Amino acid sequence: MLLLAIESSCDETAVAVMSGEPGRPARILASEISSQIELHRVYGGVVPEIASRNHSLHLRPLVEQALKHAGVAIHEIDAFAATSGPGLASSLLIGATAAKAMAAATGKPFLAVNHLEGHLLSPFVDRGVVPEHLALIVSGGHTLLLDVAGPGRYRKLGSTRDDAAGEAFDKVAKMLGLPYPGGPEIEKAALGGNPEAFAFPRSMMKEPGFDFSFSGLKTAVLYTLSERNPETGTPLPGELPDLCASFQQAVIDVLVTKTLRAARHAGRRTIALSGGVSLNKALRAAFEAACQREGLTLATATPGLCTDNAAMIAFAALLRAFEGQSSPLDGDIDPNLPLVSA
Ligand code: KG4
Numbered sequence: 001m002l003l004l005a006i007e008s009s010c011d012e013t014a015v016a017v018m019s020g021e022p023g024r025p026a027r028i029l030a031s032e033i034s035s036q037i038e039l040h041r042v043y044g045g046v047v048p049e050i051a052s053r054n055h056s057l058h059l060r061p062l063v064e065q066a067l068k069h070a071g072v073a074i075h076e077i078d079a080f081a082a083t084s085g086p087g088l089a090s091s092l093l094i095g096a097t098a099a100k101a102m103a104a105a106t107g108k109p110f111l112a113v114n115h116l117e118g119h120l121l122s123p124f125v126d127r128g129v130v131p132e133h134l135a136l137i138v139s140g141g142h143t144l145l146l147d148v149a150g151p152g153r154y155r156k157l158g159s160t161r162d163d164a165a166g167e168a169f170d171k172v173a174k175m176l177g178l179p180y181p182g183g184p185e186i187e188k189a190a191l192g193g194n195p196e197a198f199a200f201p202r203s204m205m206k207e208p209g210f211d212f213s214f215s216g217l218k219t220a221v222l223y224t225l226s227e228r229n230p231e232t233g234t235p236l237p238g239e240l241p242d243l244c245a246s247f248q249q250a251v252i253d254v255l256v257t258k259t260l261r262a263a264r265h266a267g268r269r270t271i272a273l274s275g276g277v278s279l280n281k282a283l284r285a286a287f288e289a290a291c292q293r294e295g296l297t298l299a300t301a302t303p304g305l306c307t308d309n310a311a312m313i314a315f316a317a318l319l320r321a322f323e324g325q326s327s328p329l330d331g332d333i334d335p336n337l338p339l340v341s342a
């Protein structure tokens with residue numbers, strides 16, 4: 001089966017062409033991304049109006065580029081997929097409408113995909129099968145712990161009560177005068193720092209349950225900055241690495257502790273990490289060490305599949321297409337589309 005997928009939920013326009021057959025590793029024939037990060041950087045975050053305009057500008061050439069790289073003609077595609085939520089409404093509409101139009105024009109099925117399901121399944125693209133596991137999705141918009149019995153069989157165990165992990169990285173980076181997106185910047189600055197230099201809080205770590213909270217940590221960094229440098233509230237010279245390393249460690253400690261606790265609770269022996277924050281090398285190393293200690297298997301996505309991309313959307317759609325599923329062409333996008341109904 002050949003599938004073309006579009007991802008346009010936020011600030012990346014992405015198109016992928018994937019081939020696959022049931023139970024076999026999926027093959028990414030093309031995975032094109034046109035990033036808008038530079039356009040939004042001056043505003044310190046994503047501006048929805050700018051995002052949707054750029055999706056509509058870049059989508060068509062990107063589809064053509066993806067087909068060319070894959071060496072496939074549009075009439076050879078068996079199904080078209082697009083992210084239908086969660087995300088920015090005007091951005092989602094561009095990708096979903098384009099995929100539906102291609103499906104209608106070629107008479108092929110359309111599949112609407114939940115962006116979070118794309119992230120969730122991304123560590124398993126190169127296996128082609130999804131084992132039962134405990135999943136941690138850590139992105140700019142979500143922090144989610146799920147018990148996964150198999151594709152489409154998800155039970156939510158916990159999520160963030162306020163900021164997502166990536167959002168905390170982005171907001172703290174802004175306070176520290178680092179550019180957007182903040183995650184990679186904090187990781188870089190933390191390299192020479194001491195993770196124990198500042199005792200930042202590990203929120204909700206001792207409480208039962210599997211929810212997270214990162215807003216207290218963000219406020220703690222803010223208070224520390226204004227205490228250390230009341231004049232400007234910016235880091236004192238030379239303190240940036242310690243601040244970044246200590247903040248990063250606080251996020252990592254909470255994520256690792258709660259995820260392992262959830263795996264124990266659900267009786268799962270495999271942990272899968274996905275989403276942009278899962279690119280963080282210190283986070284990966286902490287999970288690798290913890291999983292080794294507990295005899296668990298760790299699955300991570302290849303770097304190109306961690307941040308927003310269309311190959312993960314193609315894979316989620318492919319698994320559903322194998323089951324003969326498709327979505328109606330008159331279905332709507334949903335900015336708040338839940339992965340698991342409450
Ligand atoms: O999954 P993603 O591309 O988009 C969403 O669906 O949100 O995640 C983007 C988030 C941003 O908050 C970014 O700062 C964070 O992932 N991120 C990182 C790293 N690379 C990206 N956070 C920590 N360390 C990184 N190396």
Ligand code: ZN
Pocket residue numbers: 115119139140275276307308
């Ligand atoms: Zn994402």
